[in-house]
Each structure stands twice: as structure tokens, then as C-alpha cells.
């Protein structure tokens with residue numbers, strides 16, 4: 001069990017600075033999710049924590065210990081790769097056992113720990129198979145099994161579920177959440193997936209161009225995005241970002257309103273619009289509408305509301321759910 | 337199941353038409369004959385001919401007429417220089433497998449990553465392989481020369497007598513094997529480099545995280561991953577060792593006192609240069625049988641395809 005602390009981490013690849021100056025604390029036992037657009041440095045940050053990559057400057061502390069220059073295997077961490085990184089010539093059992101064997105753990109204990117991991121991850125029937133004979137989800141479970149038998153203090157995941165289909169991803173997500181509860185370890189998890197971030201995290205770190213935009217609990221980020229970037233990044237479908245003129249405020253550069261915080265009415269409302277695309281998802285309906293002066297607006301309506309493309313409608317924002325941002329993209333406290 | 341059942345009830349002509357129609361049979365009919373003709377012309381016929389000549393005492397002029405049965409084979413079997421040549425060939429096989437391949441693998445592991453310096457080293461190590469065998473043999477015969485060679489000046493500076501390595505009954509073949517290793521390790525190194533480059537970086541990194549040291553990563557991750565390449569390279573090493581010839585002629589020409597012959601230089605010296613074509617053919621047949629035997633056994637035991 002350990003807190004992970006990054007102090008003024010900088011990372012340069014040659015002349016390119018990927019991470020300018022980052023400090024971050026991942027509390028002991030938390031499930032921290034790193035999100036951000038492609039290329040913003042999430043994997044690089046994770047690899048710096050793991051020790052696969054050296055920071056150009058700054059320090060990495062795990063459990064109060066400075067591990068900046070420690071070997072990956074001496075940091076008490078484990079890592080699950082997007083590609084699973086299983087050894088194709090070893091059986092599932094050998095793959096899970098590999099780190100223990102290298103650490104010269106006594107045979108009886110190794111066996112017990114592998115059996116325990118296999119039980120937790122429902123891999124008992126596959127221990128003698130090679131990774132090539134497993135499905136994607138099973139492979140990912142083996143990779144997770146390999147990471148838990150060494151009983152690390154910190155688990156690192158780099159987009160572990162992105163190679164799985166949607167159904168399996170949902171299932172594995174639940175399993176990961178359970179795993180976090182039962183192991184009570186610190187987990188740092190990189191993902192592109194909104195749903196994974198919102199459901200798994202107790203702390204989300206939104207990154208942009210190697211900098212941290214905001215750190216907070218999922219609902220904090222959803223309810224009170226501190227920058228325009230976070231507002232646009234967290235939530236799906238994306239928050240509508242409209243010019244301040246939409247609500248008649250000259251001092252506001254951008255006003256954000258989530259699709260679920262708009263009301264639609266066939267006769268009256270603030271903003272007249274035309275439905276262009278209607279996605280019926282069952283529980284709700286997402287309408288992409290064209291609101292004359294404001295441009296495109298996305299609206300999320302209850303599923304029972306029927307609407308078809310080309311129909312006219314009027315949109316009104318729910319009061320109290322507007323997010324205002326100034327010239328620099330910073331949140332303005334609402335005075336409406 | 338259903339299609340098999342129906343085709344069994346079809347008349348023969350209809351079945352033929354269908355199998356022609358599905359393209360496989362016609363592809364075989366069109367593509368097989370040229371391959372078969374070439375194979376016969378360039379492999380079967382020459383082999384059959386030398387098999388035939390090996391039963392004659394024949395100098396290569398006119399038609400063979402002096403049929404001697406198995407006499408050529410009996411003479412070979414009783415010839416001590418042939419025994420020496422076989423022993424030497426076995427030594428070359430052993431050195432190729434036990435020294436050359438590990439050396440090639442070690443160098444490949446050092447320089448397989450794509451960097452500018454590695455590219456330079458790769459080229460340097462590969463030069464001996466590109467060099468013509470005869471040129472390589474000549475260069476090394478200068479190196480080993482007892483009067484002006486590098487080894488001679490090294491010996492002199494150490495205050496020793498001049499060494500005539502290539503004329504030394506005990507050391508000449510060691511020199512030959514050194515040159516062979518030098519000449520061919522680059523080939524195996526290239527095979528390993530290509531294979532090592534295909535080992536996913538993730539596997540190596542996850543090995544580091546699991547606590548594997550550099551050599552453990554080599555042993556548990558990289559070598560198992562390139563096992564198919566190693567098997568193929570060992571096959572080339574063995575078959576190549578059976579056929580060593582052109583390096584030896586300029587170096588020692590089989591001497592001193594016929595101590596450094598391989599099976600092929602033996603064939604050349606005692607069969608061709610002495611115009612005993614029948615005798616030489618018999619050596620060739622023996623070599624061919626040996627090579628085929630090795631190939632068949634090797635395929636059977638090592639190249640069945642990994643059942644991973």
C-alpha cells in the first residue's frame with residue numbers, strides 16, 4: 001500500500017518536451033485514472049512511474065521512498081500493457097508465475113499464489129494453455145493475474161481494455177473495480193474511455209499537452225470543470241460550448257451546457273433549431289441539431305420522446321447548469 | 337458433411353468436372369510440370385548420372401566402360417584421408433553449432449536495435465560473408481604467413497620463433513576453422529538480428545518489470561521468441577559445414593600432409609584433379625546421402641512447426 005507522488009517531473013525526448021513540469025499525488029489505495037487526448041503524455045507519465053522511462057528532471061516517490069533511479073522491479077509496482085505482453089512460449093501458469101520464479105519465491109508459495117490469482121480471475125481451467133489459445137478477455141486476465149501474484153503496492157494499467165469488444169470491456173471493468181476493492185492497492189490507470197474513467201476512478205487526472213488540467217473526483221469534474229478543455233473532454237456526448245452571446249453575456253467567452261441539461265419543446269424556447277441527426281439509443285435519444293446563430297448543438301432527451309430528422313424544435317438550457325469560461329478558458333463563478 | 341455425401345453419389349465425370357472447376361486441380365496441372373521438369377533436369381539427372389558413374393573406373397573421357405561395382409566405395413571406406421576428412425567435417429559442424437552460432441547470437445543481441453552505430457557494426461560484421469570465399473582464403477593465408485603475416489610479427493614481438501600455422505599439422509585445421517567462423521558468423525547474425533527485431537518491445541519491458549535481469553530477458557524472453565530462427569540457422573550451419581570447400585583451397589589446399597581436407601576438398605583432390613571421376617562420383621553420392629539424411633532427420637525433429 002503506497003502513495004505515489006510526482007515532484008516537478010519533466011520529460012524531454014531530444015529537443016521535444018513532452019511533460020513540462022508536473023506534480024501529482026496519487027493517494028494510497030486510490031484508483032486514479034489518467035485521461036487526455038492522444039499524445040498528451042499519459043503513457044509517458046505511466047512509464048516514468050514504472051521506471052521504464054527516466055524523467056529528465058524531478059523525482060518519483062512511491063510509499064515515501066525516492067525511487068527516481070530505482071529499477072522497475074525494485075519499485076513494488078506492476079504494469080498491465082495494452083498488448084497484454086504475455087510470453088507466447090509459456091503456459092498461462094508459467095506466465096503468471098514468471099516474476100515469482102525470478103524472485104526465487106519458494107515453490108509452495110508460488111503455487112499457492114498462482115492458484116489464488118487463477119481463482120480470482122476465473123482462469124483455473126486455462127492454466128496449461130498457451131496465450132495463443134485464449135480469447136482477448138482471457139489474455140487480459142492472465143496479464144492481470146501476472147501483475148497481482150507479486151503483490152505490488154501500486155498497479156499501473158496502460159489502456160488495458162482497449163483491445164476488447166464493448167461487452168467484454170464492460171465485464172472486465174466490473175472485475176477491475178472488484179479487484180481494486182479486494183486488493184485495496186493503489187491503481188493508476190490510463191484510458192481513452194469516458195465510461196471507464198467515470199466508473200472506475202475515485203480520482204481523475206485530466207491531462208492536456210503534458211500538463212494537468214484538473215484533478216478531482218469524477219462527479220466534481222463533471223459538475224464543475226475548471227477549464228474549457230476539461231468541460232469539453234469529460235462527459236459523453238460532449239458538452240456544448242457556445243459563444244457567450246448565446247445567453248446575452250458579453251463578458252463570457254464561452255458558455256458550456258451539457259446535452260442532458262437542455263430541454264426541447266416543439267413550440268417555445270430560447271433557441272430555435274432543426275434536428276439533423278437523431279440517434280435513438282433506447283434509454284435516451286441524442287439529437288444533433290442546427291441552432292441557427294449558435295451552430296451545432298447536441299441534445300440528450302428521454303427515450304420516450306419521439307423526434308425525426310428535419311423537425312423544428314426549441315431548445316432551452318436548464319437554469320443552474322451553465323458553465324461559464326473566460327478568455328483564457330478558465331471557469332468563471334456563475335452569477336446568473 | 338453434406339457436400340461430401342453428395343459428391344460420393346456423383347458420377348466420376350461430374351466429380352472431375354467439379355474439381356477442375358474449383359481451380360485446385362487445374363492449378364496443379366498447370367504449375368506442376370515446369371517445376372517437375374526443372375527438378376528432373378537439374379537435380380535428378382545429375383544425381384542419377386553421378387550415381388551411375390560411381391560404379392565405374394572412369395577418367396572422364398569417352399563413355400564409362402570399366403564397370404567395377406562397389407570398388408570405389410570400398411576404396412573410400414578404407415582410405416584414412418577420407419576418415420580424416422569426415423572427422424574434419426564433423427569438427428566444422430561442431431564449431432559452427434557451438435562457437436559460431438553463440439558468437440553470432442551474442443553479437444546480434446548487442447546490435448539488433450536500429451541505431452546508426454549499430455548499422456555500422458552490422459555492416460562491418462557482415463563484410464566477411466559478402467567477400468568471395470577464395471578472396472577470404474587468400475587474405476587469411478597472408479595473415480597466417482610465417483614470414484610476413486600478422487601472426488608472424490605478433491610471434492616475433494613476443495620473442496617466439498616464427499609460426500607457420502598453416503604448415504603445422506596440429507594447428508592448420510584450427511586456423512581453417514577460425515577462418516570459417518569468421519567468414520560465416522555474419523550470416524547467422526543477420527538471421528538473428530531480423531528475428532530479434534520482431535520481438536515486441538512490450539515483452540522485454542514487462543520482463544524488466546517482473547524483475548528479469550538483462551541475461552534473464554535474453555534467456556526467458558528473447559531466445560524462446562527467436563527459436564524458429566535459431567533452428568533454421570542451425571540447419572544452414574550444418575548443411576553449410578558439410579559443404580565447406582572454397583575457403584580451404586587457397587588456405588591449405590588440404591595440407592599439410594592432407595590434414596585439413598573436408599569431404600568436398602577430398603572429393604575435389606582425389607576425384608577431380610586426379611581424373612578419377614568414378615571415384616569422385618562415389619564421394620559425391622556419399623556426401624549427398626549424408627546431407628539428405630541430416631535434412632530429413634532435422635526436419636522431422638526440429639522443424640515440425642512450434643506447437644505453441
Ligand SMILES: Nc1ncnc2c1ncn2[C@@H]1O[C@H](COP(=O)(O)OP(=O)(O)OP(=O)(O)O)[C@@H](O)[C@H]1O
Nearest residue numbers: 013016018036037038039040041042043044045192
Ligand atoms: N520514445 C520516444 N521518443 C520520442 N518521442 C516520444 C517517445 N515516446 C513518446 N513520445 C512522444 O511523446 C508524446 C506523448 O506520448 P505518449 O505515448 O505518452 O502519449 P499518450 O498520451 O499515451 O497517447 P495515446 O493516448 O495515443 O496512447 C507524443 O507526442 C509522442 O510522440
Ligand SMILES: [Mg+2]
Nearest residue numbers: 042043044158
Ligand atoms: Mg499511450
